Amino acid sequence: MGKGLPKRSEDYSQWYNELVKKADLAEHSPVRGCMVIKPYGFSIWEKMQAAIDQMFKDTGHSNAYFPLFVPKSYLSREADHVEGFAKECAVVTHYRLKNAEDGSGVVVDPDARLEEELIVRPTSETVIWNTYKNWIQSYRDLPILLNQWANVVRWEMRTRLFLRTAEFLWQEGHTAHATRQEAIDETHQMLDVYANFAEEWMAMPVIKGVKTESERFPGAVDTYCIEALMQDGKALQSGTSHFLGQNFAKAFDVKFADKEGKLDLVWGTSWGVSTRLMGALIMAHSDDNGLILPPKLAPIQVVIVPIFKTDEQLAAVKEKTAPLMEELKASGVTCKLDDRDTQSPGWKFAEYEMKGVPVRLAVGPRDLENNTVEVARRDTGEKQVVPMEGISSHIRNLLVEMQDSIYQKALDFRSSRTTETDDYESFKQILDEKGGFIMAHWDGTAETEEKIKEETKATIRCIPLNRKEEEGTCIYSGKPSKGRVLFARAY
Amino acid sequence: MGKGLPKRSEDYSQWYNELVKKADLAEHSPVRGCMVIKPYGFSIWEKMQAAIDQMFKDTGHSNAYFPLFVPKSYLSREADHVEGFAKECAVVTHYRLKNAEDGSGVVVDPDARLEEELIVRPTSETVIWNTYKNWIQSYRDLPILLNQWANVVRWEMRTRLFLRTAEFLWQEGHTAHATRQEAIDETHQMLDVYANFAEEWMAMPVIKGVKTESERFPGAVDTYCIEALMQDGKALQSGTSHFLGQNFAKAFDVKFADKEGKLDLVWGTSWGVSTRLMGALIMAHSDDNGLILPPKLAPIQVVIVPIFKTDEQLAAVKEKTAPLMEELKASGVTCKLDDRDTQSPGWKFAEYEMKGVPVRLAVGPRDLENNTVEVARRDTGEKQVVPMEGISSHIRNLLVEMQDSIYQKALDFRSSRTTETDDYESFKQILDEKGGFIMAHWDGTAETEEKIKEETKATIRCIPLNRKEEEGTCIYSGKPSKGRVLFARAY
Numbered sequence: 001m002g003k004g005l006p007k008r009s010e011d012y013s014q015w016y017n018e019l020v021k022k023a024d025l026a027e028h029s030p031v032r033g034c035m036v037i038k039p040y041g042f043s044i045w046e047k048m049q050a051a052i053d054q055m056f057k058d059t060g061h062s063n064a065y066f067p068l069f070v071p072k073s074y075l076s077r078e079a080d081h082v083e084g085f086a087k088e089c090a091v092v093t094h095y096r097l098k099n100a101e102d103g104s105g106v107v108v109d110p111d112a113r114l115e116e117e118l119i120v121r122p123t124s125e126t127v128i129w130n131t132y133k134n135w136i137q138s139y140r141d142l143p144i145l146l147n148q149w150a151n152v153v154r155w156e157m158r159t160r161l162f163l164r165t166a167e168f169l170w171q172e173g174h175t176a177h178a179t180r181q182e183a184i185d186e187t188h189q190m191l192d193v194y195a196n197f198a199e200e201w202m203a204m205p206v207i208k209g210v211k212t213e214s215e216r217f218p219g220a221v222d223t224y225c226i227e228a229l230m231q232d233g234k235a236l237q238s239g240t241s242h243f244l245g246q247n248f249a250k251a252f253d254v255k256f257a258d259k260e261g262k263l264d265l266v267w268g269t270s271w272g273v274s275t276r277l278m279g280a281l282i283m284a285h286s287d288d289n290g291l292i293l294p295p296k297l298a299p300i301q302v303v304i305v306p307i308f309k310t311d312e313q314l315a316a317v318k319e320k321t322a323p324l325m326e327e328l329k330a331s332g333v334t335c336k337l338d339d340r341d342t343q344s345p346g347w348k349f350a351e352y353e354m355k356g357v358p359v360r361l362a363v364g365p366r367d368l369e370n371n372t373v374e375v376a377r378r379d380t381g382e383k384q385v386v387p388m389e390g391i392s393s394h395i396r397n398l399l400v401e402m403q404d405s406i407y408q409k410a411l412d413f414r415s416s417r418t419t420e421t422d423d424y425e426s427f428k429q430i431l432d433e434k435g436g437f438i439m440a441h442w443d444g445t446a447e448t449e450e451k452i453k454e455e456t457k458a459t460i461r462c463i464p465l466n467r468k469e470e471e472g473t474c475i476y477s478g479k480p481s482k483g484r485v486l487f488a489r490a491y
Numbered sequence: 492m493g494k495g496l497p498k499r500s501e502d503y504s505q506w507y508n509e510l511v512k513k514a515d516l517a518e519h520s521p522v523r524g525c526m527v528i529k530p531y532g533f534s535i536w537e538k539m540q541a542a543i544d545q546m547f548k549d550t551g552h553s554n555a556y557f558p559l560f561v562p563k564s565y566l567s568r569e570a571d572h573v574e575g576f577a578k579e580c581a582v583v584t585h586y587r588l589k590n591a592e593d594g595s596g597v598v599v600d601p602d603a604r605l606e607e608e609l610i611v612r613p614t615s616e617t618v619i620w621n622t623y624k625n626w627i628q629s630y631r632d633l634p635i636l637l638n639q640w641a642n643v644v645r646w647e648m649r650t651r652l653f654l655r656t657a658e659f660l661w662q663e664g665h666t667a668h669a670t671r672q673e674a675i676d677e678t679h680q681m682l683d684v685y686a687n688f689a690e691e692w693m694a695m696p697v698i699k700g701v702k703t704e705s706e707r708f709p710g711a712v713d714t715y716c717i718e719a720l721m722q723d724g725k726a727l728q729s730g731t732s733h734f735l736g737q738n739f740a741k742a743f744d745v746k747f748a749d750k751e752g753k754l755d756l757v758w759g760t761s762w763g764v765s766t767r768l769m770g771a772l773i774m775a776h777s778d779d780n781g782l783i784l785p786p787k788l789a790p791i792q793v794v795i796v797p798i799f800k801t802d803e804q805l806a807a808v809k810e811k812t813a814p815l816m817e818e819l820k821a822s823g824v825t826c827k828l829d830d831r832d833t834q835s836p837g838w839k840f841a842e843y844e845m846k847g848v849p850v851r852l853a854v855g856p857r858d859l860e861n862n863t864v865e866v867a868r869r870d871t872g873e874k875q876v877v878p879m880e881g882i883s884s885h886i887r888n889l890l891v892e893m894q895d896s897i898y899q900k901a902l903d904f905r906s907s908r909t910t911e912t913d914d915y916e917s918f919k920q921i922l923d924e925k926g927g928f929i930m931a932h933w934d935g936t937a938e939t940e941e942k943i944k945e946e947t948k949a950t951i952r953c954i955p956l957n958r959k960e961e962e963g964t965c966i967y968s969g970k971p972s973k974g975r976v977l978f979a980r981a982y
Binding site: 032092167 | 609
């Protein structure tokens with residue numbers, strides 16, 4: 001079984017890499033830093049996209065599309081922003097190739113040099129605020145609530161499928177508002193959308209918080225995030241929502257006339273989640289036998305594996321299961337019957353286990369006689385022989401139960417791996433021995449944050465929004481603190 | 492009315508540009524050659540995408556995602572292919588910016604030069620066939636039926652919104668097959684998908700045909716296309732489907748073992764439609780007052796404009812129309828009520844006319860008394876006062892009728908602008924005076940094709956698949972011909 005996946009307990013990192021490959025999710029492309037998202041992996045991403053997109057639309061946002069290229073001068077307008085992205089920019093300098101004069105192939109045509117270099121967008125604040133300048137004159141033009149689904153490029157030297165690639169797919173929301181409060185409310189609203197998506201669809205509990213200054217998005221006033229815990233005890237930042245204040249409005253001179261005709265700078269937000277969520281989804285739930293998918297995001301929710309030796313037996317199974325498939329389909333459950341005779345049932349069991357199909361039905365001659373079906377759930381591995389009568393509603397209930405159960409398991413895991421400590425030595429010990437989230441007091445300075453990071457590789461994931469305000473002493477400096485923050489080693 | 496659109500009869504080109512802008516579809520970005528697709532325009536594109544994507548899935552295709560960048564050496568592998576695209580390539584040469592030493596801002600870091608330049612994909616055959624090489628060993632791995640939705644870049648000096656931009660959005664299907672016939676069948680199947688989409692969704696009649704050698708996709712054995720006629724008598728190529736033979740398999744050494752274990756090169760196809768379809772949609776149907784959208788692709792299908800002076804009147808209209816909106820929504824009709832008191836009904840009428848909302852309902856105090864509603868259809872401008880009773884089914888029928896009627900009008904127009912001629916002088920006269928499609932005999936040579944293009948700016952749009960085989964004489968050379976081909980001036 002497991003087609004030779006390494007065990008999580010032995011080599012988590014290798015387990016992840018192999019799983020991504022063996023479950024047909026993605027692979028490294030020979031193109032520097034870029035990945036190929038394979039059809040099965042992409043169909044999971046499509047389900048995520050559809051759910052998120054609907055949540056955006058339900059909160060009043062529309063999609064639009066802005067250019068792939070950012071002129072270098074735009075990127076430079078906001079000082080922190082360019083500082084943050086300059087070191088990872090793919091730069092277009094020419095617009096033509098030509099045949100080499102020595103016949104050795106095509107070369108870049110030196111005569112086709114761009115006057116100004118174009119950056120392949122690492123994010124689109126600059127190009128979008130440059131556009132908003134023309135769209136906004138008065139308070140009547142506000143708010144602007146847009147999102148785009150796009151590819152972005154941030155040059156990475158060390159890449160990992162889904163988690164860190166030079167090119168990745170994401171959505172980026174960019175909104176413009178007349179007041180500070182409205183922009184702050186939007187920032188929080190979108191953080192909630194992300195948290196709800198993570199918990200309700202991905203079955204992945206998250207902690208909402210605000211980043212420290214050193215972890216802030218370049219150009220933001222405040223960066224909010226959702227942080228999830230992976231099975232190896234490392235944290236994964238799964239979505240961010242930025243309150244931009246008036247920073248980009250200032251950089252691109254975007255002003256509006258209020259009801260009294262007074263000009264003021266526009267307030268902004270931006271927020272994004274990416275194909276990194278695929279990495280989070282995989283790592284949060286899967287086991288040594290392969291992928292475990294929450295039913296809501298599974299491209300195939302139910303697979304039927306007929307057990308047969310003869311064509312007649314196969315025909316009988318198909319006849320018996322056809323009405324069930326119809327019924328499931330009609331109630332919105334995605335169901336596949338795998339009737340290949342080139343692979344054994346055992347091979348198919350392992351295959352769908354690897355691919356994380358939530359429910360597997362096996363139907364053989366004895367089931368036909370007894371009017372039963374064997375139902376196996378992927379998350380717990382439980383198998384049960386169930387009467388055919390009422391099987392469709394049994395499965396629908398099971399899918400709901402599994403969605404909850406997968407969430408609950410991840411939540412329990414997180415609880416068991418969240419520790420409070422007031423002592424730096426035990427802080428280090430917890431990190432090394434148990435991992436997970438640590439809630440500890442911090443003096444609020446970047447110096448302390450940096451020292452802890454240097455010494456332990458743990459970073460402040462966020463200042464949780466729901467933390468208790470309490471007096472305390474920084475575990476590192478012993479200086480006073482107003483509350484605990486969330487530490488972890490992270491992806 | 493019409494907010495000052497130029498008339499089509501006076502300046503078609505300017506009419507198009509203004510319409511795209513005034514209907515809030517798209518605008519030029521200050522980023523060289525790139526456009527911004529605005530929310531309203533993008534919502535039409537989303538409807539097109541959803542319909543096309545479903546048609547792909549119904550014909551057995553899955554989506555995947557391949558890298559944005561193509562190493563220069565990949566592009567060079569297929570000789571015709573690189574020849575075709577070399578002159579319009581955006582080239583990434585560096586991966587980092589740095590602060591200029593003189594403090595003048597950021598500059599490209601000369602130390603971060605790529606060993607091999609990366610091309611921003613103009614199309615993805617090379618990067619995909621390079622991947623397929625690893626996916627295909629045996630006939631059991633075939634066929635591969637993939638599609639990706641992506642952005643591509645082809646450097647253009649003269650751009651027009653939707654019709655010709657440096658960056659555009661599209662889908663590109665890439666399939667791999669064990670036999671020549673299967674690949675040819677796939678090429679035809681996808682051409683049919685495009686034709687059906689154009690006719691059934693866009694209400695735009697198209698002619699299916701095969702391109703002449705000189706218009707073939709670089710690297711293809713045969714390029715099939717659908718050609719539509721715009722209202723100014725110019726043709727617009729609206730989709731292409733390429734039979735690639737074994738060309739890319741050869742270039743990337745992609746072989747499979749057949750049932751007997753014999754190795755053979757894989758057969759391929761590729762096919763695409765792009766945001767250019769937006770240009771086709773706009774130009775095929777719209778009038779001097781604005782956009783006309785076939786109901787199936789309209790983001791808002793029905794708009795209700797309340798006629799009111801007082802808040803009470805507005806409340807009464809809303810109360811009256813609320814059940815109607817519910818009913819329409821439940822039957823899948825998108826309906827919007829515009830209750831703004833900042834704009835007059837007349838302003839709103841013009842606005843929704845410009846934006847091509849198919850059906851406009853106006854409801855005022857007199858309608859409330861009489862239990863009626865004024866129904867205006869966008870395509871013909873007809874207005875009718877209709878009883879509230881049964882209005883929902885009236886509207887649903889009207890939307891179906893309009894979809895047909897818009898198609899029929901475009902078809903009638905095309906018939907009236909399709910001319911057969913056997914004489915070169917009259918050919919030229921038709922082009923200048925009447926425009927449209929001309930069916931004429933051609934001797935089959937690239938020389939004649941080129942001469943005709945030079946002298947008249949008309950090109951062979953395609954050799955129609957359903958053309959009559961008949962003996963004839965080339966209008967230009969007088970040499971023998973086996974059938975008429977489709978000429979037109981084109982976008």
